[in-house]
Amino acid sequence: MGKVAFVFPGQGAQFVGMGKDFYEEFSICREVFEDANESLGIDIKSVCFEGPEEELIRTENTQPAILATSIAILRALEERGINCDYAAGLSLGEYTALVEAEAFEFCDAVHLVKNRGRYMQEAVPEGKGGMAAILGLEKSKLMKAVEKAKDYGVVEIANYNSPEQIVISGEVEPLEIAVNESKELGAKKAVKLPVSAPFHSSLLKPAGDKLEKDLDKVKINDLKKVVISNVAAKPVKTREEVRSNLIRQVSNSVLWCDSIIYMMDNEVDTFIEIGPGKSLKGxxxxxxxxxxxxxxTFSVNSISEFEKVCDFFNREV
Structure with missing residues (x-):
């Protein structure tokens, strides 16, 4: 067995009921949710477990809810002696990776991401921007579609998720034009995403400016694990890099595909997705x-999947 990477999901992975089985099964998971409630001064645990969905999908709730759920599941794995050599997270998930690496205290991180969610939503009025996933179109052709659409406003690459999926983000009209142009150039599928803002585009720069002030107030520690940055697709070396990367991340492309390739090139052969959803595994x-x-590859979002991972590591040992 080679090296192990823990990877953490971002916004969009949430579902009502996430983390409830872990809360009921493990005292260490209960502590995480109770700490999140106390730190935020709201019942984020109930939002995770009971919804309603309208509350859970509010960006300022979604982000701390996913972070808390992911950390709770992580703590259960660690309690079983399962650890990693590398950590990475998709967008919001990078904060979870940084908590895992002890760069942030958990309570500081949930505050940061709650504010981050609010700043991201405030940066662009609802209905003025969006995102779309383009499937099965080579990067060079997608760039042509994006360049053509830029004549009508802001549209940019938001996420390089895999060789088959790239997400674009921007204002409504140019986004629509880029989607249609992608289809004409041979995209297998072009799907508008159910999000309320054009994340990871230059339109979100004001959110990064606000986040910078919050990050200045938070203690950032030396990293205890290797964390791969979204914006650079390489390890974060210093505390200042943690700060600058997270500010840039809000309005820059997420280099997820390159991040995974970096880890594979450095002997990682086991990837464990920790938290709600299973997109990262795919x-x-x-x-x-x-x-x-x-x-x-594993995706740990239920007790049954948790036990599969534990069995795998027991066999490897």
């Missing part, structure tokens, strides 16, 4: 297939 499998690499 991306990783497609990236590995494109490189003809064999990897072990």
């Amino acid at each position: 991306f990783i499998k497609r990236i590995a297939k494109s490189l003809n690499k064999k990897v072990n």
Whole structure:
């Protein structure tokens, strides 16, 4: 067995009921949710477990809810002696990776991401921007579609998720034009995403400016694990890099595909997605297939999946 990476999901992975089984099963998970409630001064636990969905999908609730759920599941894995060599997270998930690496205290992180969610939503009025996933179109052709649409306003690459999926983000009209142009250029599918803002585009720069002030007030520690940055697709070396990367991350492309390739090139052959959803596992499998690499992939969002991972590591030991 090679090296192990923990990867953490971002916004969009949430579902009502997430983390409830872990809360009921493990005292260490209960502590995480109770700490989140106390730190935020709201019942984020109930939002995770009971919804309603309208509350859960509010960006300023979604982000701390996913962070808390992911950390709770992480703590259960750590309690079983399962650890990683590398950590990374998609967008919001990078904060979870940094908590795992002890760069942030958990309570500081939930505050940061709650504010981050609010700043991101405030940066662009609802209905003025959006995002779309483009599937099955090579990067060079997608760039042509984006360049053509830029004549009508802001539209940019938001996420390089896998060789088969790239997400674009921007103002409504140019986004629509880029989607239609992508289809004409041969995209297998072009799907508008159910999000309320054009995340990871230059339109979100005001959110990064506000986040910078918050990050100045938070203690950032030396990292205890190797964390791969979204904006650079390489390890974060210093505390100042943590800060500057997170500010840039809000309005820059997420280099997820390159981040996974970096870890594969550095002997990672087991990836464990920790938190709600299972999109990251799918991306990783497609990236590995494109490189003809064999990897072990897990997505831990339920007790049954948790036990599968524990059994796998017991066999490897």
